[in-house]
Amino acid sequence: MGLWETVTGRRRTPPANLDSLFEVPSAAITLQTGLGLTPTGDASVCYRAAGGSAFDTMQREVVELLQADPVAPAVRLETDSFGFTWLSVTGDPADTAGLCTDLHVVNTSLEAQGFGPGLLCTLIPFADASGRRVGLVYLYKQGTFYAFAPTGPQQRDNLLEITVRDALADELPMEPDLARWMAVWDAPGL
Amino acid sequence: MATSRFIKDTGLTVRMTTVMFLLGALFVALVVGLMFIASGAGYGGLVPIIGLAGIGVAFYQWWNSDKVAMKAMRAQEVSPEEAPELHGMIDRLCALADMPKPRVGIAHMDIPNAFATGRSPERAVVCVTTGIQGLLTAEELEAVLAHELSHVAHRDVLVMTVASSAGIVAGMLMHGARFGGLMGRRDRNSAAFFMITLVVSVVVYAISFFLTRLLSRYRELAADRAGAYLTFKPAALASALQKISGGIATIPQRDLRASNAMNAFFIAPAISGASLKTLTATHPSLEQRLEQLARIQAELGRPES
Numbered sequence: 001m002g003l004w005e006t007v008t009g010r011r012r013t014p015p016a017n018l019d020s021l022f023e024v025p026s027a028a029i030t031l032q033t034g035l036g037l038t039p040t041g042d043a044s045v046c047y048r049a050a051g052g053s054a055f056d057t058m059q060r061e062v063v064e065l066l067q068a069d070p071v072a073p074a075v076r077l078e079t080d081s082f083g084f085t086w087l088s089v090t091g092d093p094a095d096t097a098g099l100c101t102d103l104h105v106v107n108t109s110l111e112a113q114g115f116g117p118g119l120l121c122t123l124i125p126f127a128d129a130s131g132r133r134v135g136l137v138y139l140y141k142q143g144t145f146y147a148f149a150p151t152g153p154q155q156r157d158n159l160l161e162i163t164v165r166d167a168l169a170d171e172l173p174m175e176p177d178l179a180r181w182m183a184v185w186d187a188p189g190l
Numbered sequence: 191m192a193t194s195r196f197i198k199d200t201g202l203t204v205r206m207t208t209v210m211f212l213l214g215a216l217f218v219a220l221v222v223g224l225m226f227i228a229s230g231a232g233y234g235g236l237v238p239i240i241g242l243a244g245i246g247v248a249f250y251q252w253w254n255s256d257k258v259a260m261k262a263m264r265a266q267e268v269s270p271e272e273a274p275e276l277h278g279m280i281d282r283l284c285a286l287a288d289m290p291k292p293r294v295g296i297a298h299m300d301i302p303n304a305f306a307t308g309r310s311p312e313r314a315v316v317c318v319t320t321g322i323q324g325l326l327t328a329e330e331l332e333a334v335l336a337h338e339l340s341h342v343a344h345r346d347v348l349v350m351t352v353a354s355s356a357g358i359v360a361g362m363l364m365h366g367a368r369f370g371g372l373m374g375r376r377d378r379n380s381a382a383f384f385m386i387t388l389v390v391s392v393v394v395y396a397i398s399f400f401l402t403r404l405l406s407r408y409r410e411l412a413a414d415r416a417g418a419y420l421t422f423k424p425a426a427l428a429s430a431l432q433k434i435s436g437g438i439a440t441i442p443q444r445d446l447r448a449s450n451a452m453n454a455f456f457i458a459p460a461i462s463g464a465s466l467k468t469l470t471a472t473h474p475s476l477e478q479r480l481e482q483l484a485r486i487q488a489e490l491g492r493p494e495s
Contacts, residue, residue, distance in 0.1 A: 007210065008203045009412030013420050015287045048207055048286070050195075050422035052491020082273075082282055083329055083423075114195040118422050120286055141288035154274065180287040182281045 013117035017143035037126035041190035048118035102118035144175035217356035244359030265297035306338035330430035337417035357398035363391035
């Protein structure tokens, strides 16, 4: 933050960085071959819904747009205990690229209406044969990824998370600051 | 082209920077003026030393602001395990705002309030009282935390400390001149010098007092704005402010005086005086704050053409 913003007390919520999401499909292949983790076919975007008609209209249009697809994914909306909205799509587990395109529709629609600063994260869950689940989380504001592997209420498998980070370090910008590896307990798909 | 729903408030920016400029000018005028007077009385070397000492005091206050404030409020730092909801909210807000996560503290007192302090965003601490946790819903508490995080992002502790340095120097001079006038040598020259110094520093102190209070009110409005834009929920902050102001008025007087020193960093002031209230208040009036939040609400809800 610059000096002028400090002096005027004029800090804006930073805009979202949407580009890195398209690197997820190749990372999914790495996770599958390296760690045996396969995509579950779910993906969700977490954002802060604004009050007022403008946001409601936009959100309805996004859901309609996603469902207009001939191979329409199932679209769900839910609000978590922190007041953030999770828009989750469930599609073909083999088609990660398609999922990412669906997520991008949500992102660009929010941004076009001026709600881009409300984007918090995207979550793409993976699972292995033994039933372990790990979510690949993308932080919009930092433009970085991290892994989130819940093993129970308020418990996470840090070892698995770090393994995923090391496996993907060459492909995705991974979040270096562990303090930013935010826990998303009640996220859909995990 | 992506649209932005961030409304510019040029009026507030202009007023705020004008006040800051005036405070800076006041500091310079005080030091230069005193050096001019002092050199006539043969105390020329003294003034820069007093000026530097004043800056040193301000610097010390700013450097230790987190420790002092936490101690004054008897607040304890809490871990994510001890307060998972509070940490979860702050985690999310920091991820949205792309700022480092501050430490989190809880003060066991019934006054519903929250404050943020610390020398930099990296060393900041955000603290809430148990009273505010009981009074507000999760949504309202989040709005209050967003307001406090905006104070951290705007470096308001630093800004207010720098702004009050003229007042600190003037205060030190006031005491020094009184002391010097009583104890000093009795020649006419130095008696006149101490008299002039006393008058000048009283005037500067008074001006600086009103200007810093004015600046404090502007910074509060700026933090309200940034907080409301961060959560997209101006209505939650509005209802939190209403609840807090209502709650504070009903708290017994004894508790209120006990937290006097911390007032400038609170989300809503704990003292409601009657005389000169609007001029000396550290916080803008509830009406003013609600009016601004209503404007933001309207802008967020405006349908895109």
